[in-house]
Amino acid sequence: MNLIRFCIRRPVFTWVTVVLAAFLGLYGYFKLGVALYPKVDIPVIVISAAYRGASPAEIESLVSKPLEDAVSEVDGVDKIESYSIEGVSFVVAEMKLDVNLSEAVVDVSNRIKAARSKLPAEVDEPVVEKVDINAEPFMVAVFTTDMDGKKARDILEDKVRRRLTRVEGIAQVALVGGEEREIHILLNPVAIRNFNLSPVLVASIVAANNLTNPAGYIAQKDREITLRYKAEARDVKSLGEIQIPLGGGASVRLGDVARIEDGAKDLREFARFDGKPAFQLQIKARPNANIVEVGAGVRKELEKILPTLPKGFRLDIPYDNSKFVSNSVRNVIRDMITGTLLTALVLYLFLRRLSATAVVSIAMPTAVLATFIPMMIQGYTLNMMSTLGLALSMGVLVNNSILVLENITRFRDMGYDPIEAAERGTVEIALSVLATTGTNLGVFLPVAFLPGVAGQFLVQYAMVIVYATLFSLWVSLTLTPMLAARMPQNPPTPLSCRLCGWWEWLYEGLESLHHRLVVAAVSHPWKTLVLTGLLLAAVFALAPRLGSEFFPRVDEGVVSVSVELPAESSLARTERTVRRIEEFVLKQPHVKNVVVSVGGTGARTGVNLGSVEAYLDEDPKRPSTFEFADRIRPFLASLPDTTVSVQAVKTSFSRGKPLQIVVTGEETGVLSQIAGEVMKVIRSVPGVVDVDLDWRVGRPELAMDPVRWRMGRLGSDAASVSSNIRGYITGLEAGKYREGGLEYDILVKMEPQRTQSVFGTPDLPVMTSQGAVPVKEITRFSYAAGPTRIVRKDRVRSVTVEADVVGRTVGEAFQEIRSGLRALPVPPGYAVKYEGDVEAMRETFTDMGVAFGLAVGITFLMIAAILESWAFAFIIILTVPLSAIGVIPAMVATNTAVSLYALMGLVMLVGLVVNNAIVIVDFAEGLRRNGTAAAEAITEACRVRFRSILMADLTSIFAMIPLALGMGEGGALRAPMAIVAIGGLFAGGGLALFVIPPVYRLFWERRERRALPARRRLRDRLAGWFGRFRG
DSSP states (O other), rough: OOHHHHHHHOOHHHHHHHHHHHHHHHHHHHHOOOOOOOOOOOEEEOOOEEEOOOOOHHHIIIIHHHHHHHHHSSTTTTEEEEEEEETTHHHEEEOTTTTTTHHHHHHHHHHHHHHHSSSSSSSOOOOOEETTOOOSOOOOEEEEEEOOOOHHHHHHHIIIHHHHSSSSEEEEEEEEEEEEEEEEEEEEEHHHHHHHHHHHHHHHHHHSSOOOOEEEEEEETEEEEEEEOOOOSSSSGGGGGGGEEEETEEEEEEHHHHEEEEEEEEOOOOOTTTTTTHHHHEEOOOTTTTHHHHHHHHHHHHHHHGGGGOOTOEEEEEEEEHHHHHHHHHHHHHHHHHHHHHHHHHHHHHHHOHHHHHHHHHHHHHHHHHHHHHHHHTTTOHHHHHHHHHTTHHHHEEEHHHHHHHHHHHHHHOOOOHHHHHHHHHHHHHHHHHHHHHHHHHHHHHHHTTHHHHHHHHHHHHHHHHHHHHHHHHHHHHHHHHHHSSSOOOOOHHHHHHHHHHHHHHHHHHHHHHHHHHHHHHHSSHHHHHHHHHHHHHTTTGGGGOOOOOOOOOOOSEEEEEEOOOTTOOHHHHHHHHHHHHHHHHHHEEEEEEEEEEEEEEEEEEEEEEEEEEEEOOOTTOOOOOHHHHHHHHHHHHHOOOOEEEEEEESSSSSSSSSSEEEEEEEEHHHHHHHHHHHHHTTTTTEEEEEESOOOOEEEEEEEEEOHHHHHHHHHHHHHHHHHHHHHOOEEEEEEEEETTTEEOOOOOOOHHHSSGGGGGGGGGEEEEEEEEEGGTTTEEEEEEEEEEEEEETTEEEEEEEEEEEEEEEEHHHHHHHHHTTOOOOOTTTTEEEEEEHHHHHHHHHHHHHHOOOOOOOOHHHHHHHOOOOOHHHHHTTTHHTTHHHHHHHHHHTTBOOHHHHHHHHHHHHHHHHHHHHHHHHHHHHHHHHHTOOOHHHHHHHHHHHHHHHHHHHHHHHHHHHHEEEEEEEETHHHHHHHHHHHHIIIIHTHHHHHHHHHHHHHHHHHHHHHHHHHHHHHHHHHHHHHHHHH
16 A cells, blocks of 8 residues: 555656656567467377378378387377378377377487388388468468479479578478470380390489589699599480490490480379469468568568569469458457547546546556567567457556545545545555455466467467456556546536537436336345346256357458369369369459369379369458358259369368368278268258268279299399389389479489380389299289378278268268267277367367366355355355356347357456445445444445446447457457456456345345344353343
């Protein structure tokens, strides 16, 4: 209390501390980075290894399984998944939450290096990397040109891609489209047979004779001469001069047994932009990089690069998520400023004097600016969560100052001089202010210490509110009373009276109505509680109408169409189908750009895969991405032999579609059968679309089994035969060809016309100790259908059924799906489990439930400690369930689903709704101790505190209205939290004025009735003792 008196009587000192905090806060604000979400370390490590030409089954047995074995030996591994597709293996290791991810990456890398010898020699070096929350490309730059594809790609590779990788914050730049230059050594089958050569031998000889190696140095007195052995080919044709030894001192030129061709890699992917061939640059940021700064850096670099390119190159940037991030954060700040102005307007309506309004309003910018100081110190960024914390707390920041100012004004009206009124008023209300601040701290501290990814995601949101609340307490107990002590007590001006006259009339009516209702509630406490109970029951009856989802779906202006044709489809067939979709989408209104890629990316790779991304314009009248997706679905469903999925949300926290049901087991036939039954159940649920499997069987496969007795007689083995066949068909790498500072692969394979037909495979020559023989003499051939993709989860084969939801929430659809799957028979050794958004909701909602319980418990204990009463703490905490009367109807009316953001608003409510009850009970207790009856004390407390309570509630509600409207980018994320808070504050804060008073009266009446017999017994005992004393 000495601090309050000191600050009131030392105004210069108080202003100096405020100005210093404001300047430091401004400095901190400009030092903060900008990001969409807070820094989150997702404990996932991905290992990828390429094995050109290998089938999914070969990838599984030769690459994925050895990598799984190596990863499983690392401490802290929680789950292991592997994806075996044509030519590449992906192993995903999910680590336990308490593992240091950077150390785990090093450990996994060492284990993979130790297991390298167990992989085939032709497998590329495995790549180990950790997964980031922004793992998807945040920007797509498109170049178009009429130049030759190979030459254009080399220019873009050298002058664009490499320079962009040097931009700070860039993790990867992938170039898609055009043709990649490749040097081909095309073997002549007749010459190979005559000279008894093989692709493996030729490839090794070419690699050994096309290199440049340092050969040491020679020191000669004052000079040192470096020796270098230069055997690299001067040009492509000179590769034909390499000599192939034949034994016995003979050799043959490479050019005599093969044709040297300056060609291109087999076309397995291509890109288009608005119907024309194009080159895509898919740009990814480093983990937790400032995407806004990185995006600006990339655009600046592209502006420098474009003039240096040959004429004819055109640049477009159809997708730039850094703009969405920047606009989303700016919109939160915009809503925060709008909420601040609305709050000031509400204060002016109540106070009717600009001086009084300024005294209270100054608490908001002062507390916000001061909050930037600890944000800077802790390395926080301006992201959706931290700015949301500031925006939601804007109305709360003035509550303490409102209570202090109203109490000081009451003392001035009682005749005290301004300085004494400021001191007495602040000291009297300080306990209530400390209690309300303590409840806010007790609510958000548990959220800040949540475990796992949810805790990392929410910590900045919670701690920003904690800091802002502490600074608002500092302002309310120092700056506000100091200013109030020097505030002129002039009556409102005539202009203020005219502007606020309507509000005064409305407020007097509300105050009169409120007083009558409070008197009625206190007079009939049991009727009031019964009516409240009935209202609660009616509201909870609406709860089943609430849907649930992990994250609100956000319209980012991008609609993605994933296309999959039958496994045997060629690139040309896939291109024709994708072109039909592209032409249809380009004809739709409000479509700005269409980007097409064929061949797939990442774990979805294959010439039968494609994607079409439609970027909508910024016209406010355009349909949402969800409406646009519904509009094109009928056309996509009419495409024959095509599996199509439409995604209206670009950014998602879960891999794949929202609904994922995983079937695990070993036998692929049984897995497919169970997955088929699961698909039937899912398709029967209304609102579920794009149902699909991640398992495909049907890709034609020519199986070759060795004739071992024949191979043994000829001195051959399965490894050499398979390697040579692979060399003929797919090709074997034979080193690098360097030209102009660029490197190109050298590939040894058979002349294309000899391998175009599968029927020519049996006649391919294989070198043995007895000479060259056709493959058919040592191999049996058969036709079969092989899988296009094999997925393993926790080292067991699995099939995942995926689906999206339209017109309802994921939670609603899942409840029906789970009911249908309960009757599904599952054989022993097989299991059905749920992943995707459903699993994320289960884990995160459980954590939020724990946080909510801790918030209620800590709030209860803090109220009990501050008021020194368990009973009063119980009475006050009753306002928490009362908030449901406003929360549930508000969510139903606005069609808001239960999500992570809605639950964050619910936790926030715990600290808001108890404040009114604290102020009322604290004041009533003061009156009761002075001899006022409990019923009269609580009624008078409601009357005296009604103005400050209504002011505090309205400022909080109006501060959150801009957030609840959800306008602009990121609005769908902001709205649920504000809607829940407004609805709960309206009910929990407003009804507290009518429900807490009767409970308070019943509590004291019950306590007095229990105390009355005790007093009577004491009186009778004293009377007896007095009688015996007289006798």
